[in-house]
Amino acid sequence: FFSHTRLHKCLLVVCIFGTGDLGRSLGQRLLQSGYRLVYGSRKPHSCGPIPPGAQVMSHEAAAQSTSLVFVCVHREHYDFLETLAPQLNGKFLVDVSNNLEKNMYPEANAEYLQRLIPGAHVVKAFNTLSAWALQNGPSDANRQVYLCGNNPEAKQAVAVISTKLGFTVQDRGSLSAARELEDFPLQLFPEWRLPMRLTVGLTAFFFFYLLTRDVIYAYVNEGRDISFRIMMSLANKVFPSVSLILLSLCYLPGVIAGFFQLYRGTKYKRFPDWLDRWMLCRKQLGLIALALASLHVLYTLIIPIRYYVRFRLAGSTISQVKDNNKTSSFDTTMAWRTDSYYSIGALGFGLYLLLGISSLPSVSNALSWREFSFIQSKLGYLTLFFCTFHTYLYGWDRFLYVSQYKWYSPPGYMLCLVVPSLVLVFKLLLLLPCVDKSLSRIRQGWERTDPENDSKKKSLLA
């Protein structure tokens, strides 16, 4: 248990070394949160503008006046702090620094600072926030303060200050995590990397597969040059195929997790790592799938204004006129089939969009957990069903004709139906009343194996 009187005393006056952008912004917010503030500066009388209400002193005097110092100085200038080691002994030092690039230095800035002043308690914090966020307080998506350090009392003091400034604290452990924290602001969409790679891989595969089957096959076997189809027809086969597979990959880990839980009879055992990582990128997979589905819609709607399509339609009309005997009659089954195909596709895309909109941060925040899970799970599976059904309608009875299997390879739409069909079948299995019932019980905390253990756990809760 920490000595809270000490904590509260240390909160009263805080000190900032450095009067740059970051130091000024942080200082302003600290003053507005009711703290007394002292700046430490080499030249206290000519240090540039500081927020009204703060004092400026020499580094030595400033360090002595408080027990918590924010070091808002570039790492290159840390060396001067060594001379302040006596004054900083036992103090809490908050390192807020960042580097311009990864791996610029052999050790993390915070660890370097700790090595310079071994008697101080260094905490790494605030480095993921911009000067702008520090001054204006947290916004919804910019509220997380990550901190790490070796001294729990120092971390607690920084956590209380962060909370008072309006931020939310996540403790990342000992100071050895500082490097990781310092790399955070240098990352570019880390959670999109795996889904993007998957997308690129699948897109490349389907592109070359369809290129071979359509364009190259036509050239080799029939001597026709239909390479112009790459721009629209081919793209419009690749996009929906990859989109459908990605959408089903959103739901596959959930199904696998269900089977894991059923098999193990508990929800308290951790999933394997690959499953955890997969589940964490479901949102990204879904959004990329939505983007590709949108392109598919756009490309489909462009079809009737294409030169090639107009040419072919006119040709077919002309040939009907000239060949008086061959008057094609209206085929009601064909009308039902194509109209259903388009209609189901449009509805599926509508649901798809709904899923996308509900995953906008401001919308998903406005939903209760129950509502969010209803949309993402129930509506999600409905979307997957519609899109899969749309693809089956596209295929219809084509799988019966040998001419479709050019060079003995199945058409693209068949390949992209494999995973979604499996996901839907597995999901149906999980929805069987008996399976569903035991899965629900497991998810409510019930454990199959050891009833004594279970009651023990419950009493611990109390």
Place this chain on the structure above:
Amino acid sequence: FFSHTRLHKCLLVVCIFGTGDLGRSLGQRLLQSGYRLVYGSRKPHSCGPIPPGAQVMSHEAAAQSTSLVFVCVHREHYDFLETLAPQLNGKFLVDVSNNLEKNMYPEANAEYLQRLIPGAHVVKAFNTLSAWALQNGPSDANRQVYLCGNNPEAKQAVAVISTKLGFTVQDRGSLSAARELEDFPLQLFPEWRLPMRLTVGLTAFFFFYLLTRDVIYAYVNEGRDISFRIMMSLANKVFPSVSLILLSLCYLPGVIAGFFQLYRGTKYKRFPDWLDRWMLCRKQLGLIALALASLHVLYTLIIPIRYYVRFRLAGSTISQVKDNNKTSSFDTTMAWRTDSYYSIGALGFGLYLLLGISSLPSVSNALSWREFSFIQSKLGYLTLFFCTFHTYLYGWDRFLYVSQYKWYSPPGYMLCLVVPSLVLVFKLLLLLPCVDKSLSRIRQGWERTDPENDSKKKSLLA
């Protein structure tokens, strides 16, 4: 006036019974907000992980060390609290529990707790927040803490803690409101229920009406099977009709409210309940209308790739070729009319989308009240006007032809024009200078009947 010294004392140390997910998360946030924290546990020495900085004691010792206890225990385990009644006498007990289903127990959990320990002051609070929200602090849409209880001092204490944790408090009255609060997390889109029912009703009506007029009429009177039109043509008549009616139902209550205020000569009298409820679901009505309008756009754009449409177009071209006498000539009026029809529709849909985007939580939050009302009112009526005009252009002079009134029933587009036309006419009446002026005065607080009363009200403001 509450004794604030007591309040502030009670803030210093708080106690949590239960070290489950919820208890740990709440505790972590309390510690970060500067509170001292004690956990009460049956087995203080083997109770699982607790946040660093907190103490664990027996329930008895923990209860004695503080005046406010958070009960983070499942309702099934409340009975052990009865033995602590002496230690909990006069203390503030915060019940944060939820149930898995509605109506699982005859009385609310908080009322049950109060009955078990009559000497304590029970407050129901925090139950609408997840452990995740408690630990990470509030996000924009997840900041509301509902509380209720019989003791105002206890409620005040919980309100101050909630505010310090970053939440916003809404007092729901005495402890008898606890059941209502406990049902909150179990609800699924409560505010969407009425609009959805309306939508389903209208959709069903228009579907069967048009099915009868189009498909069944053609079968009965002409013996033709055009049932395939259900998938696209019929859907594309139902969607826009329902969408237009829903959009006009968004604006009808505003117009009615205006007439109410004009008639009563004051804005301080409450509207009838049905009008209040109607006004509260305008956003949902509008969003459903937008969804249906989007489907209408999508279905319309699909038209030219439909098999049926291509077949018919080819047929008309062929018949023109064969029947050399009947060369149709270009009809400029027809071109003007159809192009205007499409253009107005596209612009209307653009405005529609704008309204939808501006009702996204993060966008509407960024607007000032004046800006939001400009978009939702001015642009809203413009959208309604465009969409209604679009439908009138669709109708054009068809209403003159008897053949349109199959089985003496008006076409669907006429039915869906009734409400929007009325809304626009009423709105125009309200915009007449003389009417507008008195309505504005009423909305600025002026009252028609009793000038003395009015001045009295104003002096009370001071």
Place this chain on the structure above:
Amino acid sequence: FFSHTRLHKCLLVVCIFGTGDLGRSLGQRLLQSGYRLVYGSRKPHSCGPIPPGAQVMSHEAAAQSTSLVFVCVHREHYDFLETLAPQLNGKFLVDVSNNLEKNMYPEANAEYLQRLIPGAHVVKAFNTLSAWALQNGPSDANRQVYLCGNNPEAKQAVAVISTKLGFTVQDRGSLSAARELEDFPLQLFPEWRLPMRLTVGLTAFFFFYLLTRDVIYAYVNEGRDISFRIMMSLANKVFPSVSLILLSLCYLPGVIAGFFQLYRGTKYKRFPDWLDRWMLCRKQLGLIALALASLHVLYTLIIPIRYYVRFRLAGSTISQVKDNNKTSSFDTTMAWRTDSYYSIGALGFGLYLLLGISSLPSVSNALSWREFSFIQSKLGYLTLFFCTFHTYLYGWDRFLYVSQYKWYSPPGYMLCLVVPSLVLVFKLLLLLPCVDKSLSRIRQGWERTDPENDSKKKSLLA
């Protein structure tokens, strides 16, 4: 340095004059934040509902019990405050009032209040927040409290209270800024004004230019009435032209700024005012450009269902049938060109949408600065390139034909290509390795001219 003991004493009890909506909402939030609260009222025993936990006194007694008073009274009733001048002497008075219209009074409300009670320290604050926002605490976009006043200690006290209520403070200087603050809630989309004017101007120019070249030219030179094309064809030329120009105007100021920085050799000199203003409305320019691009897409997709288009296509088919000799053969180059044109356009629009989605407040808040700049800069230039390339593909070799230059004027698409081409060329210049390197150095703080000055600046940072 302020006397903090005085600040903290003044925080304990605060007073509100006025028990209207605003006074009640503010009071409730103050109570929930742990303040003691006294209302001042003319008739303390019959003043209507006040939040539980607050006291009501006469104005005199209330004023004496605290050192900070919120004046929640309409300006018309300020005169009664004059009689309280002795009790309010030396107190902090917070003016939260607004007016119904701009320029209703010769001086700002806060300045009028200061004139009435010269001995008090008036601070203007909170007037941009609604009663609703005050009661419910800040939401993401509604968190900013602007304040101004002549006494720094008074401003600091109000700032600390605002921060404790959860708001973010922006100091706007002395009390003479009060008028500006009071005008804030009366403004309607101030940052959209310049972009909207530009849009209207460009749209009008392109409309009349194309009207002259297309419709009037056809009428004058060929005697044909093609005025019906205004609704769709003409609009579908105006929208993309203006959209492309607006998109390029988003990126032009960044390029100009780059050249400025290169020329001056420093990033610390301010840009000229016009450039600053231009850069501040880039987001608005981009969003309008996106709206126009969306209309362009919609209008393009409508093309095949237009009466005029169907008539012309049928006519061309019929003429091919009749004129047996002239059988048009398939043109692969044409197919490649048009398909590329559509495909590039669709991809460009997809990127455009991505830019638009990432500028939604909740999405852009969720991105780190690095990610946001990646999307808006890298993806932005890619979008501009795609859209410009799309327009070049549209033009193809048309610029070679004299018939395109009706009345010696260039076609519209040529005009709208000028600015985007320039922006892309300039950007390419800035991306040349040597130029890029020195620009990066400048943007990291390096200055060309005076190396001593530079090192001095760095040491000041410490």
